[in-house]
Amino acid sequence: MSDWTEGYVTDVGYIFGYYRELSPLHAKIALHDCNVACPEVQTACELGFGQGMSINIHAAASKTQWYGTDFIPQQADFARQMAKASGADAHIFNDSFEAFAQRKDLPDFDFIGLHGIWSWISNNNRRIIVDFIKKKLKPGGVLYVSYNTLPGWADFVSMRHLMTRYMADMTSPRQNRLEQISGCVDFLDNFLATNPLFAQINPFVRIRMQRIHGGDTHYLAHEYFNRDWLPMHFADMARWLQDTKLDYVCSARYLSHINQFYINIEQENFLNSIQNPVFRETMRDFMVNCQFRLDYWVKGVRELSKREKEEWLQTQRYILIVPQSDITLKVDGTQGSIDLDPELYNPILELMADYRPRTLHQIEEEIQKDSITFSQLYQAIIVLLGKAYIEPVQEEESIAQVKFQTMQLNSFLCQQALTHNGIGSLASPLTGGGIYIDLIVQLFVKASQQGKSEPQQWAEYAWQQLSAVGRQVIKDGKLLESSEENLAELRVRAEEFAQKRLPILKGLGIA
Ligand SMILES: C[S@@+](CC[C@H](N)C(=O)[O-])C[C@H]1O[C@@H](n2cnc3c(N)ncnc32)[C@H](O)[C@@H]1O
Known part of the structure; x- marks a missing residue:
C-alpha cells in the first residue's frame, strides 16, 4: 500500500486558524504601500488549507472564486461543509499537491497562497508547488508564502533533531501520537534540567521550550513532528522561485514595512549599501533574527502609476475593529517598545470609534488638524493596520x-x-x-x-x-x-x- 501521508502528521487534526495575509485585499494594501500594482483577484487558490477556515471565510466574504486542496480527508470534509453552508463559490479538493497540480479543471489564478506549508513538506512537494505556480499563476499574479526562516530557527534545528530521534528511538507504537508528543516534551524538559552546555550557549532554546508547553498539542504535532521540517534562508527561497518569473515585493506584515520599528539607522545604512535585493533581504533577516517570513511575490512587478495610487487613496476605506480599551499606542518591534504619538493617533481613533468605514481623505477632512500632514496620516493608517486595530473595507457592491x-x-x-x-x-x-x-x-x-x-x-x-x-x-x-x-x-x-x-x-x- 502506498503511503499517501508522505511522512506528514495526518492522525492529528490541525487547528482552526484564520490568516488575513491570505486575503487578496490584505495583499493589495501591502503591494500598493510599496507602489506595486495588484491585479483584480477574480480567481484564487490556497494550497494546504488545513481545516479550511481562511479559504472559506475569503470565499464567503468576497467575490473571488476560490480553489484549494488539503490531503487530510477529515479536514477537506469539514472545509466542504463550510462551503456548503455558506453557498459561496469555493472549490474544495482533497487531493495531494501532486494530484491537484495535474487537474485539468482548474482556471489560471490571480492569487496563489500557502500558509504554514513550505517548511513542512519534502523537496519533491516543493518542486511540485513551484511548477504549479509557474504554470497556473497569471502574469501580474500574486504569490503569498510563509515559512520558517533562518537564522531565527538556527538554535532550534538541533532540538528538533532530538525530537525526531526521540520519536524514532524511544516511543512505543502502542502509544497514540499525542501521548508520544507529550512524552517527548517531558524528555526534553528533563534533558534541559541537566543544564547542558548546548542550552547555556543557546539560551533561547529554553524560552522556546516554555512556549511549547503553553502551545496547543495539535499545533505542536504539525509544527515539529512531521518527517519534513526545513527552515530556510530568504536567499534559498528566492533560488527555489528563480524560474517562476516572480519577484519579491514585500512582507505581508505591514509593520515590517516601517524600518524604524525593526532596524536602527546604522543597520539601515548598512543594508542600503548592498546592491543585490535578495542578499539585502537575507541580511535584513540576520538584523532582526527573523524566524518566520510572510511574503508577497509578484509575477512581473508593475509600478503603480501616480493616477492609480491617487485613485486608491481616494477610494480605499478602513474601519476600526477593536474597542478603545484594547488599544495601546506602542509598537513592540526588534528596536524595543516604541511609543506612537497620541497627538496623531488619538484624533484618528476617536473619529473611527463610530465604527463606520472612511477613506484617508475623509479622515483627513474630518479630523481637521493642520498639525497633521497627509503623509503622517497615511503612515498612521499603515501602523494601525499592522496592529490589526483597523481593517480595509471592500466596495459597497x-x-x-x-x-x-x-x-x-x-x-x-x-x-x-x-x-x-x-x-x-x-x-x-x-x-x-x-x-x-x-x-x-x-x-x-x-x-x-x-x-x-x-x-x-x-x-x-x-x-x-x-x-x-x-x-x-x-x-x-x-x-x-x-x-x-x-x-x-x-x-x-x-x-x-x-x-x-x-x-x-x-x-x-x-x-
Ligand atoms: C501546518 S498545516 C497548515 C494548514 C493551514 N494552511 C493553516 O495554516 O492553518 C499544513 C497542511 O498542509 C497539508 N498538507 C501537507 N502535505 C500535503 C500534500 N502533500 N498535499 C496536500 N496537502 C498537504 C496538511 O494536511 C496540513 O493541513
Whole structure:
C-alpha cells in the first residue's frame, strides 16, 4: 500500500486558524504601500488549507472564486461543509499537491497562497508547488508564502533533531501520537534540567521550550513532528522561485514595512549599501533574527502609476475593529517598545470609534488638524493596520453581494464552535475577511440575532448552549464549576459585549 501521508502528521487534526495575509485585499494594501500594482483577484487558490477556515471565510466574504486542496480527508470534509453552508463559490479538493497540480479543471489564478506549508513538506512537494505556480499563476499574479526562516530557527534545528530521534528511538507504537508528543516534551524538559552546555550557549532554546508547553498539542504535532521540517534562508527561497518569473515585493506584515520599528539607522545604512535585493533581504533577516517570513511575490512587478495610487487613496476605506480599551499606542518591534504619538493617533481613533468605514481623505477632512500632514496620516493608517486595530473595507457592491453568504457561514461556525475547540473567527462582509471572535461572544451574537435584546438573556442563552454540550466558562485559566458561577461570569461578559463589542460587530456586518 502506498503511503499517501508522505511522512506528514495526518492522525492529528490541525487547528482552526484564520490568516488575513491570505486575503487578496490584505495583499493589495501591502503591494500598493510599496507602489506595486495588484491585479483584480477574480480567481484564487490556497494550497494546504488545513481545516479550511481562511479559504472559506475569503470565499464567503468576497467575490473571488476560490480553489484549494488539503490531503487530510477529515479536514477537506469539514472545509466542504463550510462551503456548503455558506453557498459561496469555493472549490474544495482533497487531493495531494501532486494530484491537484495535474487537474485539468482548474482556471489560471490571480492569487496563489500557502500558509504554514513550505517548511513542512519534502523537496519533491516543493518542486511540485513551484511548477504549479509557474504554470497556473497569471502574469501580474500574486504569490503569498510563509515559512520558517533562518537564522531565527538556527538554535532550534538541533532540538528538533532530538525530537525526531526521540520519536524514532524511544516511543512505543502502542502509544497514540499525542501521548508520544507529550512524552517527548517531558524528555526534553528533563534533558534541559541537566543544564547542558548546548542550552547555556543557546539560551533561547529554553524560552522556546516554555512556549511549547503553553502551545496547543495539535499545533505542536504539525509544527515539529512531521518527517519534513526545513527552515530556510530568504536567499534559498528566492533560488527555489528563480524560474517562476516572480519577484519579491514585500512582507505581508505591514509593520515590517516601517524600518524604524525593526532596524536602527546604522543597520539601515548598512543594508542600503548592498546592491543585490535578495542578499539585502537575507541580511535584513540576520538584523532582526527573523524566524518566520510572510511574503508577497509578484509575477512581473508593475509600478503603480501616480493616477492609480491617487485613485486608491481616494477610494480605499478602513474601519476600526477593536474597542478603545484594547488599544495601546506602542509598537513592540526588534528596536524595543516604541511609543506612537497620541497627538496623531488619538484624533484618528476617536473619529473611527463610530465604527463606520472612511477613506484617508475623509479622515483627513474630518479630523481637521493642520498639525497633521497627509503623509503622517497615511503612515498612521499603515501602523494601525499592522496592529490589526483597523481593517480595509471592500466596495459597497461586493459587500451587498456577500452579505447572505457570510451570514450563512457565520451561523454554521457559531454552531460548530460549540463542539470544535478553537473556532475563533467569523467572516465580515465589510472587510472581505475574518475577524477574531471567541466562542462566548459568538454565542452572544447568535442570541442577539434571535431577537434577544438584553445582556441577561444573552448570558442565559450562552449558558444553555454551553451546558448542553458539557462545556464551562474558563476564567483566569480555571474552569468555573457551578451554574451560578458560570451565569454570573457570562452576565459580566454580556454587559461588556453590549458596550464594547456589539457596536463593532454591527459595524462589521457580523451582528
Ligand atoms: C501546518 S498545516 C497548515 C494548514 C493551514 N494552511 C493553516 O495554516 O492553518 C499544513 C497542511 O498542509 C497539508 N498538507 C501537507 N502535505 C500535503 C500534500 N502533500 N498535499 C496536500 N496537502 C498537504 C496538511 O494536511 C496540513 O493541513
